[in-house]
Amino acid sequence: MDCCICSPMATMYRLPRNSICAPCYEGAKAITGFLNKDEQEDDGGRGSAKSRGSMKPNSATMGMRDAWEKVKETRDREQTTNQRAAFLEQGFALAWKEGMHTDIVVKPGTGPPIAAHKAILAARSDVFRHMLSGDEQCIKAPAGDAISLPELSHDELFLLLSFLYTGGGLDDQDEVPERHLHALLVAADKYDVPFLRRACEARLAARVDTQNVLRTLEVAELSSSSVLRERAMDTVLEHAEQVVFSPEYDDFAVRNAGLCVEITRALLAKKMSTATTKATTCCIEDV
Numbered sequence: 001m002d003c004c005i006c007s008p009m010a011t012m013y014r015l016p017r018n019s020i021c022a023p024c025y026e027g028a029k030a031i032t033g034f035l036n037k038d039e040q041e042d043d044g045g046r047g048s049a050k051s052r053g054s055m056k057p058n059s060a061t062m063g064m065r066d067a068w069e070k071v072k073e074t075r076d077r078e079q080t081t082n083q084r085a086a087f088l089e090q091g092f093a094l095a096w097k098e099g100m101h102t103d104i105v106v107k108p109g110t111g112p113p114i115a116a117h118k119a120i121l122a123a124r125s126d127v128f129r130h131m132l133s134g135d136e137q138c139i140k141a142p143a144g145d146a147i148s149l150p151e152l153s154h155d156e157l158f159l160l161l162s163f164l165y166t167g168g169g170l171d172d173q174d175e176v177p178e179r180h181l182h183a184l185l186v187a188a189d190k191y192d193v194p195f196l197r198r199a200c201e202a203r204l205a206a207r208v209d210t211q212n213v214l215r216t217l218e219v220a221e222l223s224s225s226s227v228l229r230e231r232a233m234d235t236v237l238e239h240a241e242q243v244v245f246s247p248e249y250d251d252f253a254v255r256n257a258g259l260c261v262e263i264t265r266a267l268l269a270k271k272m273s274t275a276t277t278k279a280t281t282c283c284i285e286d287v
């Protein structure tokens with residue numbers, strides 16, 4: 001079809017005989033629909049007086065030309081946001097990596113300690129704030145200018161600090177090993193760093209397979225991660241035979257009786273619902 005948008009011949013606007021193909025039509029509708037919704041949500045959140053720049057102030061729907069303007073604005077805003085994030089990240093990362101005026105030493109369970117800044121730890125985590133201010137309800141009182149996080153290895157502590165300073169570091173160079181992500185998710189829960197929790201959950205959820213699902217489920221339970229727990233449970237149910245008859249399941253069952261009860265019930269519920277569906281289908285076919 002000679003589409004006036006995507007055809008290689010579409011170099012000029014030919015009134016009145018323009019035709020548009022289905023994918024271009026669907027795409028244009030989807031884009032304008034998405035941006036209109038976005039615009040309404042923006043207005044709902046901040047008051048309609050804040051209609052931005054070149055957008056028509058009271059337009060009920062926007063055409064593709066308006067949509068393009070909106071896309072350009074979004075791109076510009078994204079660039080500004082990225083620059084601001086990079087500015088903050090580089091400053092904090094430099095202060096940490098070069099050890100500028102560090103005032104605390106963080107000791108991992110294994111390996112050498114890492115110097116850091118009390119202010120950053122306290123700003124990123126309420127738990128650290130209480131620990132450092134000697135709050136009575138804290139996990140551990142500060143011992144001078146050092147704190148210990150014995151549950152983390154040196155590498156895991158490095159990743160944790162790196163994340164607290166820059167909000168990233170989990171995607172750098174080589175893939176972060178799964179066991180480090182497990183430790184970081186538990187740390188995110190323990191020290192109450194929701195942004196780190198979401199980052200770990202997303203990476204672990206993407207990696208769930210039959211080999212690691214039991215360990216993932218255990219960690220999800222340990223860190224109260226409902227997102228990851230659900231993802232892992234789905235995988236267990238989907239590949240029940242492979243998982244439940246694996247050698248790892250024996251040890252898992254000893255450590256996690258509650259989860260095993262849950263798996264058994266979920267499997268039975270799934271079986272029963274499949275049986276009901278089959279019965280219903282048969283009845284319909286009989287009729």
Ligand SMILES: [Zn+2]
Pocket residue numbers: 003004005006007020021022023024025
């Ligand atoms: Zn087209």
